Amino acid sequence: KAGVTQTPRYLIKTRGQQVTLSCSPISGHRSVSWYQQTPGQGLQFLFEYFSETQRNKGNFPGRFSGRQFSNSRSEMNVSTLELGDSALYLCASSLVSSGSHEQYFGPGTRLTVT
Amino acid sequence: GNSVTQMEGPVTLSEEAFLTINCTYTATGYPSLFWYVQYPGEGLQLLLKATKADDKGSNKGFEATYRKETTSFHLEKGSVQVSDSAVYFCALMNRDDKIIFGKGTRLHILP
Numbered sequence: 001k002a003g004v005t006q007t008p009r010y011l012i013k014t015r016g017q018q019v020t021l022s023c024s025p026i027s028g029h030r031s032v033s034w035y036q037q038t039p040g041q042g043l044q045f046l047f048e049y050f051s052e053t054q055r056n057k058g059n060f061p062g063r064f065s066g067r068q069f070s071n072s073r074s075e076m077n078v079s080t081l082e083l084g085d086s087a088l089y090l091c092a093s094s095l096v097s098s099g100s101h102e103q104y105f106g107p108g109t110r111l112t113v114t
Numbered sequence: 115g116n117s118v119t120q121m122e123g124p125v126t127l128s129e130e131a132f133l134t135i136n137c138t139y140t141a142t143g144y145p146s147l148f149w150y151v152q153y154p155g156e157g158l159q160l161l162l163k164a165t166k167a168d169d170k171g172s173n174k175g176f177e178a179t180y181r182k183e184t185t186s187f188h189l190e191k192g193s194v195q196v197s198d199s200a201v202y203f204c205a206l207m208n209r210d211d212k213i214i215f216g217k218g219t220r221l222h223i224l225p
Contacts, residue, residue: 004157033213035215042203042215042216042217042218043158043203043215043218044215045212045213045214048211048212055211056210056211056212058212090157090158092157092158102160102163103160103213105157105158105159106157107155107156107157108157
């Protein structure tokens with residue numbers, strides 16, 4: 001069974017641009033969660049999608065948004081990029097919801113904002 | 115609010131040494147507790163978990179016991195190997211289903 005895949009793996013953007021990251025969950029998994037990992041703040045929860053609906057949201061500004069498609073694939077968008085958005089963005093999938101089943105993480109997308 | 119505090123690294127040990135990585139938490143109610151491991155260039159993997167007080171999670175020689183009285187979930191391993199070198203994250207999940215992670219502890223094992 002293929003694991004969680006994230007594309008692209010690396011990305012360099014300029015301040016003010018926007019970016020879209022993609023996550024394909026493990027086949028059959030319906031929940032996708034997104035996290036931001038930085039050396040200073042560690043791992044922070046962004047949001048969770050289940051059956052195309054946002055179920056949970058962390059404390060990030062509205063510049064961070066996401067969506068989930070009917071095949072459970074998810075995208076995360078960041079608009080008006082800031083230098084502080086440079087981070088490793090991790091996606092995790094689980095069978096039903098992040099609360100009741102183990103989350104499986106992808107390798108992440110490393111975003112650098114210059 | 116909910117939070118997780120774990121010892122800062124890096125922690126450097128020789129092969130076959132005893133490992134302890136401390137983790138304490140603050141939460142309302144009775145959270146589930148986890149240890150995740152992140153190997154270089156990879157995402158996080160669940161190492162072990164405990165869902166109620168006095169539960170012991172174990173996997174690959176690692177153990178951690180859910181101690182409600184001390185709000186702790188320390189990770190231990192009796193004899194570490196070079197292949198255990200990684201970053202270890204303690205985490206909790208409360209009734210709101212959000213996972214709160216500690217800042218991670220980098221572990222270096224010397225041969």
